[in-house]
Amino acid sequence: MTTRAATLVARTSSVGETQDLAAALADLAQAGDLVVLAGDLGAGKTAFVQGFSRGLGVTEPVTSPTFTLAQQYAGRLTVHHLDVYRLDQLGEVAELGLSELLDDGGVVLIEWGDAILPVLPNDYLEVRLTFTAGPQSADDDRRILLRPVGERWLRRQVSLLHAVAPWAEAPADRPEGTPPAGGAPC
Ligand SMILES: Nc1ncnc2c1ncn2[C@@H]1O[C@H](COP(=O)(O)OP(=O)(O)OP(=O)(O)O)[C@@H](O)[C@H]1O
Numbered sequence: 001m002t003t004r005a006a007t008l009v010a011r012t013s014s015v016g017e018t019q020d021l022a023a024a025l026a027d028l029a030q031a032g033d034l035v036v037l038a039g040d041l042g043a044g045k046t047a048f049v050q051g052f053s054r055g056l057g058v059t060e061p062v063t064s065p066t067f068t069l070a071q072q073y074a075g076r077l078t079v080h081h082l083d084v085y086r087l088d089q090l091g092e093v094a095e096l097g098l099s100e101l102l103d104d105g106g107v108v109l110i111e112w113g114d115a116i117l118p119v120l121p122n123d124y125l126e127v128r129l130t131f132t133a134g135p136q137s138a139d140d141d142r143r144i145l146l147r148p149v150g151e152r153w154l155r156r157q158v159s160l161l162h163a164v165a166p167w168a169e170a171p172a173d174r175p176e177g178t179p180p181a182g183g184a185p186c
């Protein structure tokens with residue numbers, strides 16, 4: 001059974017802010033963690049991985065793994081950065097050796113991971129980056145929804161809430177019907 005927790009909602013207004021938020025979340029990272037990154041082209045998935053890696057002490061430049069599918073970076077925990085955008089078939093995921101990556105003591109971040117949920121474990125943090133729309137929004141504004149799925153991340157829900165607090169979306173920013181940061185279960 002999958003355990004679901006509340007979705008936290010944050011807002012950033014620059015790539016640097018998204019990276020800082022990701023770096024703050026990286027402080028909570030544990031060996032074997034999986035982060036599923038969702039969001040349209042250019043939403044900021046790679047930027048998030050860059051910040052998360054920096055938070056884990058990675059010093060080399062983190063680039064998009066679109067053509068290599070997977071890249072590794074050494075940090076406090078090894079960062080495995082995958083991008084499955086180009087995978088045509090779920091079967092190809094087997095070639096990524098995902099369970100070995102998750103078992104090897106590092107963390108795994110998968111861009112477009114929401115496209116391969118059927119082959120992923122039920123324990124992950126979903127990070128969904130969206131462009132914000134409306135007259136008040138600038139091109140660099142993003143909403144970032146953080147959804148812990150499964151026991152591993154559910155246990156860290158309070159820490160997650162604290163980590164994203166500086167970027168928590170103010171109630172006035174929130175379209176009707178969306179959950180508050182750290183608020184209502186969904
Ligand atoms: N608030 C923001 N957060 C993240 N990126 C931002 C923000 N504002 C502007 N940007 C810009 O948006 C772009 C995000 O690019 P990035 O490669 O991270 O997106 P992506 O989701 O990984 O795209 P793709 O689907 O092609 O892999 C960058 O050019 C970045 O500078």
Ligand SMILES: [Mg+2]
Pocket residue numbers: 045046047064083111
């Ligand atoms: Mg990318």
